[in-house]
Amino acid sequence: MPNKGGVEKKPVQPVINGSVAAQRRISQLPRNSIMGNFRDDEQDFGNMPDLSDEALRPVRPDDQLKLTEAELNEEHTRILTARNPQAAENIVRYSYKDRLFKPIPHVDQLAVHFQLDGNLILRDSDEGRRQVARDGGEYTIEEEDEASTPEAESTEEKTTQDGEDEDDEKPVESSATNGKTKKLTNQFNFSERASQTYNNPCRDRETFVEQTPRAVFSDNVSQWAIFDAYNEDFDLQQKAKEKENKKSSTKKDDDRKKKFVATDLSGDDMAKFARSKSASISLKIIERMINQNTFDDIAQDFKYWEDAADEYREQEGSLLPLWIFQYDLTKKLACTNLAWNSQYSDLFAVAFGSYDFLKQTRGMFLVYSLKNPSFPEYIFQTESGVMCLDFHHHHPNLLCCGFYDGSVAVYNVADEQKRPKYQSTARNGKHTDPVWQVRWQKDDLDGNLNFYSISSDGRVVCWTLVKSDLMYADIVQLKLEKPATEPNETLPLATLGCGTCFDFNKQQDYLFIVGTEEGKIHKCSKSYNNQFLDTFDAHHMAIYAVRWNTFHPKIFLSCSADWTVKVWDINYKVPLFTYDLGSAVGDIAWAPYSSTVFAACTADGKVFVFDLNVNKYEPLTEQIVVQKKRTKLTHITFNRNHPIILAGDDRGNVISLKLSPNLRKKPKVKKGQDVAEGTEGESVKLDKILALIRDPDDVKSKGVPTQQTSTTPIPTTN
């Protein structure tokens, strides 16, 4: 039993059997072992606390964790690691190289609790030796002050010398000897004072700045890119300039002039340059090239495409749509007339106006070329709608046109100024109603150019260009025949019918036919003013077009608003053929290559092509060519050289169509038979057809003479 007396509470370190291993706290040791140890070593440790004693039991605080025996006996392992518990575990930093936030691989675990910068330098280091050399004397003086120190330090020197090279011994000794010489300095009067100002403790702060926003930019610089950019900018400036010119307020101009000084000059120069001849030629070529590339497939079709299906369809043909000619300003206008140029087979003029009686606005006419489908070659604006136009056959630049307000004008297409050369005025015999058709005639006996016009005021007028004037002469007045039932009035008023169309015979120039709104066709002659040679009661409604056959001198076509197209012989009052097309027929045209082919266009957007040689009663083609519904086709015309038709509609578009081979047929040649070519052959062909339908008893039908003074036909401007 342990001795009770003189018990002192000492922290007992149970050193079992003298081994120091596994030092553990008393409270962690199992109780039994403690007791056991105590009992075992009771001889060694004299005063051991008796734990059974109440007073000696260890005092536990009230909030100490109360554990059961079992729990107390549990063994907990504790491992000492070198981790800093305060350090963060996942620090993320922005990596400029990789452009993203990356976790730092190794977080610094060093926690500095206290830091004191010392200023001891190793004596034998470079810095130490420098300092010794610098203040060598003072150093050794201090050594002398202390009695014990020189000896101690000399011994120190010696001890330090032990581990050093021999080379160092000498400088140390020399410094020592130097120091000895310096010892003679007065040590009493010299006092060294030093003081250290308070050094504010430094603290390291680091912060991480948010990266500045960046953006990427790239480009290629080249001379042409620079040039293009300048041109673009220049165009923008030009547009802006034009807009301002329109506004034209003088006060604002001053301010803007400053900005535009630099570019004004360049603007004018550019405009002049663009209009200079050499530039315009090259610009034109480039424009044509671009158009050719854009419309390449259409151009190929135009030249080479032939409908293969025509081989299988004997009696049918088709129309392939080619280019569509559109212009912004004409979108609201209707195409009122089409005319091909006499010398340039790809040039044609389109007249624009309005058929609407109530809405009459300005008009215009455009001259297009097939080589440039995207933009007209020439644009002429007029004050009133243009209803008709015609190119002169010998002077391809002269164009006469008739307007809705009844005046006629002659334009020179090549003129820069876009004004008519001649214009008829109210005093000058201008018509009082819209002029529906104009036609150039051969130069008269004096060599003056002249043309004819017909209008709703019932007059057919011949206009002559004499020097700089336009002289007019009434040729025919379309007098209405009074119906017999009307009572005779005291004053016979001569009423005039409304003429809508006329056409001159190809072979006999003085002969012409006139169509009227009442539906009558009059055969007239230039020589007779008052009377018609003949009258046909042709249609029930207004006649829109009459056309002589290209080759045959006696056949003509007429089309009307009463949906019919009729083929006539000048000698007969009864039409040879009548075709009902289901909708008002706007225009008809004979083909220039055959006397039996003609085309018609209707108000429901269809084009009909007939070939009397193939099928006398039905059209070979009936095709809708307009793009939007309810577009009326107003005019149609064949091209002289190419197998295409132009059709104009009332939305300002002109559509070109290619005729399929079936529509361009020439009759098959039987072997051994000579087929007469040219006009005679064509008229023979037509006669054969006509002979089939005519009454064989009719005397006049036989043997229509084909031997005529074969005048070369005047190229038609259909």
Added chain:
Amino acid sequence: MAAEGGEGETQQKEETKRHTYPLIRTSDMNEEIKTECMELCVTACEKFSQNNENAARMIKETMDKKFGPTWQVIVGEGYGFFIEHQVKSLLYMFFGGTTAIIVWKCA
């Protein structure tokens, strides 16, 4: 042919004369900085019309002084580039009909 060629040449010269004003192609600077920078570029190019390097040096150093460090400048007539620039600190312009100048800031 020769006359036409001569005409073409004079026209070309006229054109080059016209296209000499400074034309800003791309810029995301503020208005004041942009105009100042553009004036500076024009001055530099006119002063050092023979030497692009000196013009670029002048532009860069002036921009650094005025608007802060690390501007980059390229002056030339034919090059391609791909750069990263600080937002609101890029100017790309043409001048003199032939030279292209790009100025950007990137710290």
